[in-house]
Amino acid sequence: MKEVSIVLCGEAGQGIATVEQLVTGxxxxxxxxxxxxxxxxxxxxxxxxxxxxRISDEKSKSAxxxxxxxxxxxxSKALKHLEHRISxxxxxxxxxxxxxxxxxxxxxxxxxxxFTKIANEIGGKIYTNIVSVGIFLALFxxxxxxxxxxxxxRFSSKGDTILQNNxxxxxxxxxxxxxxxxDGKLKIDLQKDDSxxxxxxxxxxxxxxxxxxxxGLNFISSYPMSPSTGVLVFLSQKAExxxxxxxxxxxxxxxxxxxxxxxxxxxxxxxxxxxxGFALMTEGLSLSGILETPMVFHIAQRPGPGTGxxxxxxxxxxxxxxxxxxxxxxxxxxxxxxxxxxFFLTQHAFNLADKYQVPVFILSDQFLVDSHYSLPDLxxxxxxxxxxxxxxxxxxxxxxxxxxxxxxxxxPGYGSGLVNVDSDEHDEEGHITEDVHDLRPKMVDKRLxxxxxxxxxxxVKPELIGPTDYSILLIGWGSTYSAVKEALELSTRxxxxxxxxxxxxxxSEDTIDYLKKAKKVVVVENNATAQFGKVITxxxxxxxxxxxxxxxxxxxxEEVKEFIEKI
Amino acid sequence: MDTSIYDMPHETDVAWCPGCGNFxxxxxxxxxxxxxxIKPEKLVMASGIGQAAKTPHYLKTNVxxxxxxxxxxxxxxxxxxxxxxxxxxxSGDGCSFGEGGNHFIHxxxxxxxxxxxxxxxxxxxxxxxQASPTSQFxxxxxxxxxxxxxxxxxxxxxxxxxxxxFVARVSIADQEKSFEVIKQAISFKGYSFVDILxxxxxxxxxxTWKWFRxxxxxxxxxxxxxxxxxxxxxxTEKGKLPLGVFYKNEKPTFEDYLPVYKTNKDPLFKREANxxxxxxxxxxxxQ
Numbered sequence: 001m002k003e004v005s006i007v008l009c010g011e012a013g014q015g016i017a018t019v020e021q022l023v024t025g026x027x028x029x030x031x032x033x034x035x036x037x038x039x040x041x042x043x044x045x046x047x048x049x050x051x052x053x054r055i056s057d058e059k060s061k062s063a064x065x066x067x068x069x070x071x072x073x074x075x076s077k078a079l080k081h082l083e084h085r086i087s088x089x090x091x092x093x094x095x096x097x098x099x100x101x102x103x104x105x106x107x108x109x110x111x112x113x114x115f116t117k118i119a120n121e122i123g124g125k126i127y128t129n130i131v132s133v134g135i136f137l138a139l140f141x142x143x144x145x146x147x148x149x150x151x152x153x154r155f156s157s158k159g160d161t162i163l164q165n166n167x168x169x170x171x172x173x174x175x176x177x178x179x180x181x182x183d184g185k186l187k188i189d190l191q192k193d194d195s196x197x198x199x200x201x202x203x204x205x206x207x208x209x210x211x212x213x214x215x216g217l218n219f220i221s222s223y224p225m226s227p228s229t230g231v232l233v234f235l236s237q238k239a240e241x242x243x244x245x246x247x248x249x250x251x252x253x254x255x256x257x258x259x260x261x262x263x264x265x266x267x268x269x270x271x272x273x274x275x276x277g278f279a280l281m282t283e284g285l286s287l288s289g290i291l292e293t294p295m296v297f298h299i300a301q302r303p304g305p306g307t308g309x310x311x312x313x314x315x316x317x318x319x320x321x322x323x324x325x326x327x328x329x330x331x332x333x334x335x336x337x338x339x340x341x342x343f344f345l346t347q348h349a350f351n352l353a354d355k356y357q358v359p360v361f362i363l364s365d366q367f368l369v370d371s372h373y374s375l376p377d378l379x380x381x382x383x384x385x386x387x388x389x390x391x392x393x394x395x396x397x398x399x400x401x402x403x404x405x406x407x408x409x410x411x412p413g414y415g416s417g418l419v420n421v422d423s424d425e426h427d428e429e430g431h432i433t434e435d436v437h438d439l440r441p442k443m444v445d446k447r448l449x450x451x452x453x454x455x456x457x458x459x460v461k462p463e464l465i466g467p468t469d470y471s472i473l474l475i476g477w478g479s480t481y482s483a484v485k486e487a488l489e490l491s492t493r494x495x496x497x498x499x500x501x502x503x504x505x506x507x508s509e510d511t512i513d514y515l516k517k518a519k520k521v522v523v524v525e526n527n528a529t530a531q532f533g534k535v536i537t538x539x540x541x542x543x544x545x546x547x548x549x550x551x552x553x554x555x556x557x558e559e560v561k562e563f564i565e566k567i
Numbered sequence: 568m569d570t571s572i573y574d575m576p577h578e579t580d581v582a583w584c585p586g587c588g589n590f591x592x593x594x595x596x597x598x599x600x601x602x603x604x605i606k607p608e609k610l611v612m613a614s615g616i617g618q619a620a621k622t623p624h625y626l627k628t629n630v631x632x633x634x635x636x637x638x639x640x641x642x643x644x645x646x647x648x649x650x651x652x653x654x655x656x657x658s659g660d661g662c663s664f665g666e667g668g669n670h671f672i673h674x675x676x677x678x679x680x681x682x683x684x685x686x687x688x689x690x691x692x693x694x695x696x697q698a699s700p701t702s703q704f705x706x707x708x709x710x711x712x713x714x715x716x717x718x719x720x721x722x723x724x725x726x727x728x729x730x731x732x733f734v735a736r737v738s739i740a741d742q743e744k745s746f747e748v749i750k751q752a753i754s755f756k757g758y759s760f761v762d763i764l765x766x767x768x769x770x771x772x773x774x775t776w777k778w779f780r781x782x783x784x785x786x787x788x789x790x791x792x793x794x795x796x797x798x799x800x801x802x803t804e805k806g807k808l809p810l811g812v813f814y815k816n817e818k819p820t821f822e823d824y825l826p827v828y829k830t831n832k833d834p835l836f837k838r839e840a841n842x843x844x845x846x847x848x849x850x851x852x853x854q
Contacts, residue, residue, distance in 0.1 A: 210848065213848075245647050253669075254669070254673070261613075423632055
């Protein structure tokens with residue numbers, strides 16, 4: 001096995017996330033590439049959730065897969081929940097009551113372990129999960145010193161008894177795991193790679209939050225909404241270290257107006273929300289368009305309409321973000337494909353917003369923000385921030401008409417000039433005007449065409465994966481990146497390539513060359529209407545074929561591979 | 568008093584109706600700013616939409632004329648991003664209490680150090696005469712054809728109920744006394760709210776200049792603005808409307824609590840990304 005896929009499945013509140021965290025942490029420190037992602041219900045207790053952990057000895061296995069090599073059912077409903085993903089090869093490790101045999105196609109692969117009894121012998125049911133952690137560690141040959149020091153770090157604050165019980169539970173689990181290996185019930189043959197030990201692990205939310213820190217974010221106002229809240233929480237934890245003003249707004253309308261007010265006064269601000277929250281912000285978005293105040297929006301998509309599926313994933317809001325806000329003005333939209341892109345694109349978003357005085361979006365989704373990635377580094381050596389703020393003098397005009405459309409941006413209190421921004425159509429000084437013959441068209445050109453031209457010049461190019469002499473081109477954007485990439489690598493087709501867009505609007509003209517080369521262009525999207533396909537049609541006058549998924553789950557590598565083989 | 572540093576050029580086209588109370592409010596705000604020696608470049612006037620919300624355009628200073636109802640939200644952020652600025656919100660009753668009601672409530676609770684001057688003429692002027700949240704019961708308009716059936720919004724009682732920092736009401740029919748209260752409000756540390764009663768000469772034929780002279784009285788000199796129970800009682804009185812400072816409750820402001828200014832007083836625009844600290848954070852995630 002080059003790679004092992006393990007799934008934990010149980011109720012909310014059973015501690016699956018704790019197991020995930022412990023296992024991925026210790027496996028990484030042992031030299032394995034790890035990636036994990038969760039699908040969960042919108043509730044705090046009960047229900048059925050599952051977490052996929054992929055352990056490999058080579059890089060970039062950060063996509064969702066259907067295949068389950070080893071499954072730990074933690075509740076009686078777990079196997080039914082995963083019925084369609086269990087195969088005869090799946091090894092199921094669990095206790096009697098959690099193994100509904102009608103969902104086990106191969107009874108030889110059932111390994112019963114009396115987790116509760118063992119846990120009770122140690123000190124209580126609470127140690128059940130740590131016994132399964134121990135099994136993991138044995139299967140992957142994690143050294144005892146790594147597990148002991150990791151558990152100590154994690155549990156020492158809870159007192160010695162609890163710590164010792166956890167260590168004991170982990171040892172009992174290891175014994176069971178070693179017995180499984182000895183009995184030949186399963187065999188894992190992965191190479192450890194020492195360089196991985198120094199990798200960092202982070203989820204998509206953290207990557208976006210850290211990207212904003214790298215850009216000098218110092219103000220965030222938001223109203224909590226799944227799945228976007230992780231960014232707000234992480235920044236709140238780090239606020240004191242990095243000098244960030246945190247404001248939990250009374251509503252999303254307030255949040256966006258505060259963000260714009262903060263930028264006006266010279267801060268670097270962001271909001272984080274999801275589609276429904278953004279719906280409340282669209283008037284504010286339009287305000288930033290006419291005020292020409294920079295603004296950064298992080299929108300973590302989830303399926304709608306309405307409340308939709310709050311904890312699930314989708315790419316349904318591209319057209320909304322693209323068209324949201326009344327009136328006409330320029331904007332830019334980025335869609336990161338993984339943690340690394342999330343970090344660098346977020347940092348870039350602030351500088352772009354500042355440079356052209358436009359709203360800029362980071363469009364992520366639940367799958368991206370809640371996935372845990374491990375990567376070698378986030379290299380800060382080339383991080384550059386430029387503040388496009390000018391000291392004003394008495395003659396300062398906020399909306400001075402210039403050749404390229406960008407007026408020098410002053411802020412109140414810096415210089416002797418006055419900075420007037422106005423939601424009404426305005427003159428160069430920022431005062432209300434109804435001069436429809438001269439000023440109005442000039443201001444529209446400035447805010448829309450001139451800025452769009454500049455944004456296109458700064459276009460972040462898409463990444464081409466696969467052969468350059470392709471005849472079929474798959475097009476994706478955002479978090480579909482990993483699944484399509486991995487599927488393509490596994491496929492036998494030599495005529496298919498994949499073009500991953502990280503900037504989805506505006507597109508540069510020369511990108512059409514990639515599309516022209518292909519006999520067939522297919523968009524792969526997590527929505528029902530091929531929303532990026534529509535952007536392609538609009539910009540390039542090409543109507544691509546579609547491969548769409550819109551049930552709230554991310555694409556699995558297997559289904560994309562199957563699709564590629566059949567094209 | 569020479570208030571000319573706040574004057575816009577003579578040719579500025581003012582969009583208010585002749586006889587509007589806004590002219591007097593603009594005049595005394597300029598006087599208060601002059602007497603408090605606040606420099607135009609260190610002041611931000613924020614407003615929303617409506618006739619009152621145009622006030623910042625007629626006063627030479629930094630202007631944030633944003634969305635209907637959202638001025639308080641934007642103003643609070645301006646102050647947080649740069650506490651060295653004086654920040655004043657000036658907007659109407661619709662903007663402050665209708666569209667902006669939630670921001671009004673939460674900024675009373677948040678207590679940023681800004682001043683909120685609400686022009687309260689009990690009617691919607693710019694949309695031509697519909698009821699406002701403060702319109703009196705029975706007030707007939709083209710929309711409320713049988714007269715208003717809502718209870719009028721009582722901003723003072725609400726603010727006092729939420730333990731606001733500074734709550735006052737003035738009537739622009741008395742410029743001298745209004746000037747004193749507005750001056751106090753601007754120099755007060757915390758969220759200082761002033762409800763400014765004013766007539767709308769075009770659309771409110773009930774609450775006229777004369778009405779505002781005859782239906783008000785001043786809180787007595789012996790009145791104690793620190794007594795919240797009494798303040799609430801006065802704010803909810805039926806009949807003649809009391810004027811003056813109802814309630815004062817100085818307490819730490821939103822900015823006082825911000826860790827970003829604990830050791831470093833620089834406004835945010837002077838700060839840079841802390842990349843060495845970020846490198847440490849990245850390295851801590853290798854464990």
